[in-house]
Amino acid sequence: MNTIDTYDFAGKKAIVRVDFNVPLNENFEITDDTRIRAAIPTLKKVLEKGGSLIIMSHLGRPKGPAEKFSLKHVIARIEKYLGVKVQFAEDCQKADAQAAALKPGEVLLLENLRFYAEEEGKPRGLAEDASDDEKKAAKAAVKESQKGFVAKLASYADCYINDAFGTAHRAHASTALIAKYFPNDKMFGYVMEGEIKAIDTVLNNPKRPLTAILGGAKVSSKIGIIENLLDKVDNLIIGGGMVYTFIKAMGGKVGNSICEDDQIDTAKAIMAKAEAKGIDLMLRRNVVVADNFSNDANTQVVSNFDIPDGWEAMDASSESIAKWSKVIDNSNTILWNGPLGVFEMPNFAKSTNAMAELLAKATERGAYTLVGGGDSVAAVTQMGYADKVSYVSTGGGAMLEYLEGIELPGIKAIRE
Ligand code: AMP
Numbered sequence: 001m002n003t004i005d006t007y008d009f010a011g012k013k014a015i016v017r018v019d020f021n022v023p024l025n026e027n028f029e030i031t032d033d034t035r036i037r038a039a040i041p042t043l044k045k046v047l048e049k050g051g052s053l054i055i056m057s058h059l060g061r062p063k064g065p066a067e068k069f070s071l072k073h074v075i076a077r078i079e080k081y082l083g084v085k086v087q088f089a090e091d092c093q094k095a096d097a098q099a100a101a102l103k104p105g106e107v108l109l110l111e112n113l114r115f116y117a118e119e120e121g122k123p124r125g126l127a128e129d130a131s132d133d134e135k136k137a138a139k140a141a142v143k144e145s146q147k148g149f150v151a152k153l154a155s156y157a158d159c160y161i162n163d164a165f166g167t168a169h170r171a172h173a174s175t176a177l178i179a180k181y182f183p184n185d186k187m188f189g190y191v192m193e194g195e196i197k198a199i200d201t202v203l204n205n206p207k208r209p210l211t212a213i214l215g216g217a218k219v220s221s222k223i224g225i226i227e228n229l230l231d232k233v234d235n236l237i238i239g240g241g242m243v244y245t246f247i248k249a250m251g252g253k254v255g256n257s258i259c260e261d262d263q264i265d266t267a268k269a270i271m272a273k274a275e276a277k278g279i280d281l282m283l284r285r286n287v288v289v290a291d292n293f294s295n296d297a298n299t300q301v302v303s304n305f306d307i308p309d310g311w312e313a314m315d316a317s318s319e320s321i322a323k324w325s326k327v328i329d330n331s332n333t334i335l336w337n338g339p340l341g342v343f344e345m346p347n348f349a350k351s352t353n354a355m356a357e358l359l360a361k362a363t364e365r366g367a368y369t370l371v372g373g374g375d376s377v378a379a380v381t382q383m384g385y386a387d388k389v390s391y392v393s394t395g396g397g398a399m400l401e402y403l404e405g406i407e408l409p410g411i412k413a414i415r416e
Contacts, residue, residue: 001187001414001415002159002184002185002186002187003187003188003193004042004045004046004161004187004188004189004190004193005045007049007159007185007187008049009045009046009049009050009051009159010049010050010051010104011050011051011104012050012051012052012157012158012159013051013052013053013054013099013102013156013157013158013159014046014051014052014053014054014157014158014159014160014161015054015056015153015154015156015157015159015160015161015178016039016042016043016046016053016054016055016056016160016161016162016163016189017056017057017160017161017162017163017164017167017174017175017178018035018039018042018043018055018056018057018163018164018189019035019038019039019057019163019164019165019166019167019191019394020035020036020039020055020057020059020071020074020078021035021057021058021059021060021166022034022035022036022059022074024059024068024073028067028068028070028073029073030073030074030077033077034394035166035394036074036077036078036081037081038191038394039163039189039191040081040082041190042161042163042189042190042191043055043078043082043107044082045190046161047082047084047105047107050104050105051104051159052102052103052104052105052106052107052108053102053106053107053108054095054099054102054108054110054156054157055078055086055107055108055109055110056092056109056110056113056153056174057071057110057112057113057164058112058113058114058119058167058174059071059073059074059112059114060112060114061114062112062114062115063124063125064115064124065111065112065115066115069112069114069115070111070112071088071109071110071111071112072088072090072111074109075088075109078107078109082107084105084106084107085106085107086107086108086109087102087106087107087108087109088108088109088111089108089109089110089111090111091111091115092110092111092112092113092115092116092153093116093149093152093153095108095110095156096155096156099155099156099157110153113172113173113174116149117142118142118145118146118148118149118150118173119149119172119173119174120170120172120173121142121143121146121171121172121173122139122142123135123138123139123141123142124142126138146173146177149173150173150174150177150178150181151181153173153174153178154178154181154182157182158185159182159185159186159187160178160179160181160182160185160186160187161186161187161188161189162175162179162186162187162188162189162192162410162413162414163188163189163190163191163192164191164192164410165191165192165195165393165394165395165398165399165410166394166395166396166397166398167398167410168192168195168395168398168402168408168409168410168411169395169397169398169401169402169406169408169409169410170409170410171409171410175409175410175413176409176410176412176413177413179413179414180413186413186414187414188411188414191394192410192411192414194391195393195394195395195398195399195402196411198370198390198391198393199370199393199399199402199403201333201368201370202333202335202368202370203232203402203403203405206232206332206333206368207332207333207367207368208234208332208333209234209235209330209331209332209333210232210233210234210235210331210332210333210334210335211233211234211235211236211237211327211328211331211333211334211335212229212233212235212236212237212334212335212336212337213236213237213239213324213334213335213336213337213338213340213355214226214229214236214237214238214239214240214242214337214338215238215239215240215242215336215337215338215339215340215341215352215376216240216241216242216337216338216339216373216375217240217241217242217258218241218242218258218260219242219245219246219260219263219266219267219270220260220262220263220266221400222242222337222338222400223263223266223270224404224405224406225337225400225403225404226238226270227270227273227404228403228404228405229335229403230270230273230274230277230279231277233279234279234331235279235280235327235331236274236279236281237281237282237324237327238281238282238283239316239320239338239340239341239351240338240339240340240341241257241258241313241342242338243283243304243313244257244258244259244304244313245259245260245261245263245264245266245267246267246270246271246281246283247259247283247284247304247305248261248264248267249264249265249267249268249271250271250283250284250305252284252304252305252306252307253305253306253307253308254304254307254313255289255307255308255309255310255311255312255313256307256309256310256311256312257289257307257312257313258312258313271283282320282323282324282327283304284303284304284305285303285304285316285317285319285320285323286301286302286303286304286317286319286320287301287302287303287304287307287313287314287315287316287317287320288300288301288313288314288315288316288317288341288348288350289301289302289307289308289311289312289313289314290311290312290314290348291310291311292312293312293314293342294345295345295346295347295348296347297314299314299347301317301319314341314342314345314348315340315341315342315347315348315349315350315351315352316340316341316350316351317351318350320351321350321351321354321355321358324355324358325358328358328359328362329362331362331367332366332367332368333367333368333369334359334362334367334368334369334370335369335370335372335403336355336359336369336370336371336372336376337371337372337373337376337399337400337403338373338375338376339352339375339376339379340352340355343375343379349379352376352379353379353383355376355379356371356376356379356380356383356385357383357385359371359380359385359388359389360380360385360388360389363388363389363390364388367390368390369389369390369391370389370390370391370392370393371389371391371392371393372392372393372395372396372399372400372403373393373396373399373400374396377392377393377394380392398410
């Protein structure tokens, strides 16, 4: 398989799918350019090796062309980091002449791919009362025109690089379909390589014991991950609001805590599987509860199996943190996804912050630590620990699907 390091880019045009889906304020200024900075090493490498770049991305969720979602807002920032002038193609389907004229070292950015429905391959503008037949016909039509859309993008370049891990779980034109035009000239960028290596280290090649910590609000969004991880981990710590569905399933009293009644049977099945595998989910514990969902609510510490009416679980107790810390101190590979309390409120961010600190310490003594998922990434970053863990995954949904054991279309398209 080709890699950026081994491929000969001299005199070649590389079309690179990046994730420049950055947040913009009302003046169209970038408020967080992490994703742009992440892609720079890949882009620089192509230029250094004598290639030229055609950069493509989506931005937001436009329904068609719209100023608000234009990628022209990111041109100056790319120029700043690359140190090269960036040309712009105002229509990603009409860039033939600009692409053809590109010389080694030059850069062309294509306008937002999602200005076209063909990028995602989903019909737009269907009437709400459209019949099933009409929906089917519209879908078939967009799939058909998607072929021309992909072929056009592919025609601009000699090779294809996918460096957009954040959209690797989508089988879109630019993230998967385009790869077949470059059977011998396709590869991952450094962001993708890094993400794949980090998750594979945890899932397929961990130094044991392997411990996973899963938090967050809902069991329903993590079922697939829990099931896949139960086959791989030595320890699984379940935290956050998700715990209360399990507590209820065991016959406990959850008060006003967040709880998914329709997931009780799932929780029971997960507990049975964990027991069969000899994994202690450590679900029963003391917890910090509050008398309403606000930062300055009254609080007390109670057993999470017997939460009084009118009170709700908000944060893990110091006792739980101490127990988890023992497990983490004995682990050599640690994966963390999802906050362990309502960390958006400073008074209930203690256990989430404590976990960030535990992981930083574990990393220092040589454990491999992977943090992923928007909220836990925000927590380690806020605490200044992003550089103190082994890897921080930037691909929220893509990482979750990868952890479920699903082969992501964006990865498959490069590998096959
Ligand atoms: P998720 O998107 O499922 O990873 O959930 C993240 C959300 O879980 C964050 O907004 C947290 O505030 C929330 N969360 C964590 N613990 C609790 C809890 N005990 N009760 C309610 N929400 C929680």
